Amino acid sequence: MPFVTDDPNMLDDWLVVGPASALAGRSQRQPYGTCLLGATLSLWAEADGTPQCRLGTQPLSVQSRHGYLWVCPSGRPARPLFEFPEYTEPGRRLVDCGGIGVAVSGLRVIENFLDMAHFPFVHADYLGKVPHTEVARYEVAIEPATGEIWATDCRFWQPRASAAHDSGADVRYTYRVMQPFSAMLYKSSLRPEARDAIGLFLQPLDDEHVIAHTVLAYFDDVSSDAELIAFQHTIFGQDKPILENHAFKRMPLEGRAETPTRGDTTSVTYRRWLRERGMRFGTRAAT
Structure with a gap:
């Protein structure tokens, strides 16, 4: 497993990985890199602003809300992201x-x-x-x-x-x-x-x-x-x-x-x- 835990409380929830502003001007060729649960993620924005995230070659679920980027490591969120x-x-x-x-x-x-x-x-x-x-x-x-x-x-x-x-x-x-x-x-x-x-x-x-x-x-x-x-x-x-x-x-x-x-x-x-x-x-x- 690429992550340092198998706890579903972490893998099946939306976890913050940085501010949404970190993707400004970022492409797949020059992604924003950050760490989550011991793994290094690469994030960038498509031309229409849609955020993307990969762990190596594996795509991960990601969304931009409340001014931040949120990733669900398993891709199977147990619940929606909280309201703000x-x-x-x-x-x-x-x-x-x-x-x-x-x-x-x-x-x-x-x-x-x-x-x-x-x-x-x-x-x-x-x-x-x-x-x-x-x-x-x-x-x-x-x-x-x-x-x-x-x-x-x-x-x-x-x-x-x-x-x-x-x-x-x-x-x-x-x-x-x-x-x-x-x-x-x-x-x-x-x-x-x-x-x-x-x-x-x-x-x-x-x-x-x-x-x-x-x-x-x-x-x-x-x-x-x-x-x-x-x-x-x-x-x-x-x-x-x-x-x-x-x-x-x-x-x-x-x-x-x-x-x-x-x-x-x-x-x-x-x-x-x-x-x-x-x-x-x-x-x-x-x-």
């Missing part, structure tokens, strides 16, 4: 924050994305600040129609919630996990009636390495693209060394290797959701 309605909503700023390499299981990166408890300690003076450390109760459920995880009624006091904020505020959050390696965050925006959206889409290179692609769908007519990207890079730059220094690079789904607290309700749900899917890729066997 905010991406096409009028008035939103769409900003691709680029891809950042992280040397840890992608499951760790998603779990960190869902964790509010670390805000005051890892993102001090941005997303949190001591003594505002309590994670208020919130609700977590799995949507029956889509199988997605939704965490609602989340709130946390933040000194600077985004590039456009210059003072502290009680920020409202909603988290959504669509795939093991894809999640969304909806948070208070400059428009009181609306929420900004952040998409985190992970490209799995192997069990312990990913490229994290982040896209913003914001209502922000104050910040420049460079300011929005710089803010996201600052936050991710604070997370990256913590993630890469985990005792276990792969996520343990069984046993008591790590003990959750009350603020970890979303994480507990995420791990249970992964176990129920039979997730093996990026996980650590119980000891």
Whole structure:
């Protein structure tokens, strides 16, 4: 098998492999090359813009949506790619924050994305600040129609919630996990009636390495693209060394290797959701 896993959770799903803009000017003679699950892929666009993908001489299923390229390694997707309605909503700023390499299981990166408890300690003076450390109760459920995880009624006091904020505020959050390696965050925006959206889409290179692609769908007519990207890079730059220094690079789904607290309700749900899917890729066997 050309890929480093036989886990159907990875082979039979749509996995991000880079921004759609990477195909600009690319042809079959000069394709865009990237890695997925240990294999090197070649991608290009036909004259009409239709994306193509090959692994050696084998064609793979590929589509361009939400500003990114998505490949199904097996060619037999178990489900359609998730919806992202905010991406096409009028008035939103769409900003691709680029891809950042992280040397840890992608499951760790998603779990960190869902964790509010670390805000005051890892993102001090941005997303949190001591003594505002309590994670208020919130609700977590799995949507029956889509199988997605939704965490609602989340709130946390933040000194600077985004590039456009210059003072502290009680920020409202909603988290959504669509795939093991894809999640969304909806948070208070400059428009009181609306929420900004952040998409985190992970490209799995192997069990312990990913490229994290982040896209913003914001209502922000104050910040420049460079300011929005710089803010996201600052936050991710604070997370990256913590993630890469985990005792276990792969996520343990069984046993008591790590003990959750009350603020970890979303994480507990995420791990249970992964176990129920039979997730093996990026996980650590119980000891």
